[in-house]
Amino acid sequence: MTDRREPPALLLLSNMYPGPTDLVFGSFVAKQVAALRAGGVTVRVVASPRGRAGALCLLARYTSLAARTKIAALFHRDFDVIVAHFLYPTAWLARIASMLSGRPYVVVAHGLDVASVQRRGLLARMSLAATRRASLVVVVSRALETHVRSELDLPESVPTVVINMGVDRVVFNPAADDGARSSLGWADGERVALFAGNLIERKGVDVLVDAFARLRAEGTCDRLVIAGAGPQRDPLGERASVLGVSQAVEFEGPVEAGRLAHLMAAVDVFVLPSRAEPLGVVLLEAMACGTPVVASRVGGIPEIVGDRCGVLVEPDDAEALAAGIATVLSRGKEQYSDACLEAAAANDLNANAARLIKAISEATREHEVIR
Secondary structure, eight states: OOOOOSSOOEEEEESOOOBTTBSSTTHHHHHHHHHHHHTTOOEEEEEOOOOOSSHHHHHHHHHHHHHHHHHHHHHOOOOSEEEEESSTTHHHHHHHHHHHHOOOEEEEEOSHHHHHTTSSSHHHHHHHHHHTTOSEEEESSHHHHHHHHHHHOOOTTSOEEEOOOOBOTTTSSGGGGTTHHHHHTOOTTOOEEEEESOOSGGGTHHHHHHHHHHHHHHTSOOEEEEEOOSTTHHHHHHHHHHTTOGGGEEEEESOOHHHHHHHHHHSSEEEEOOSOOSOOHHHHHHHHTTOOEEEESOTTHHHHOOTTTEEEEOTTOHHHHHHHHHHHHHHOGGGTHHHHHHHHHTTBHHHHHHHHHHHHHHHHTTSOOOO
């Protein structure tokens, strides 16, 4: 007989989670936890905030996460299902917790973690083996689902379901624009583009700077705001200087959610020129603010961005990116806002959390829980 409460209580594992020194790191996981709890789900979290860089520090983080996972599995038997965010290394930890507790486990693939479990190392191999034994694999886009099925050779007996992390429409909404332009020091008629994310090569911000230089020369776009941090920060600044647009490129650095919503609602267009992207929740956040987007036609992005919400272009093409931005700016933000809000509403954080718990419950319902 099963001994299952409804909805099932969760032990949630994640190697990314906000901490006192970094409120952004893994914040999307924390938001989902809050949404699950708001929906009446009991969630015990075992997670790691961002630590110091270096192999030894990473080893210490994973060792601590593993130890705390084992303690929860052995001594805090107040959960029905284990949910592991990211396949590497948390799928392996979920498998250990499952063996220690007798509970089933579900893994959530976010994108780059799929490549991580295909490495040669022992931890990668154990994480991959654990993924293939999960009761359910959750993926954030249909494109990623296809990739997971083909690359990880999942058995047919392991089901997959597409549920993205969703957008927090309480934080990200058009009202975030109230007084934004004046507080930011922008003129009413100034045409402003925004990027937000990690400043890494995969995000293609270098292509955006090149595209902005074209737009600036044509008199089509007046200001580019870049929010985020990463190893590409200084090279991007140098690129803007060489192209003669450094005076019009504003580096914001990392921003918390409220500030990001303020920026998204105030700008005329949000741009995500990624070279690879499993989904791009940041696009949903911009659209939830009523702001149109221009993005690369890669990964899961076409699944959430239609023609009524903005423009999709091929990656690594500054000319096409500039043309896409120019098209959105010429049509005006109001031409896209309603469709953007509809798309965001279809990917609501709370609704997707409810879908997730339903999928978990259905996939693990027959598992016998011994308390």
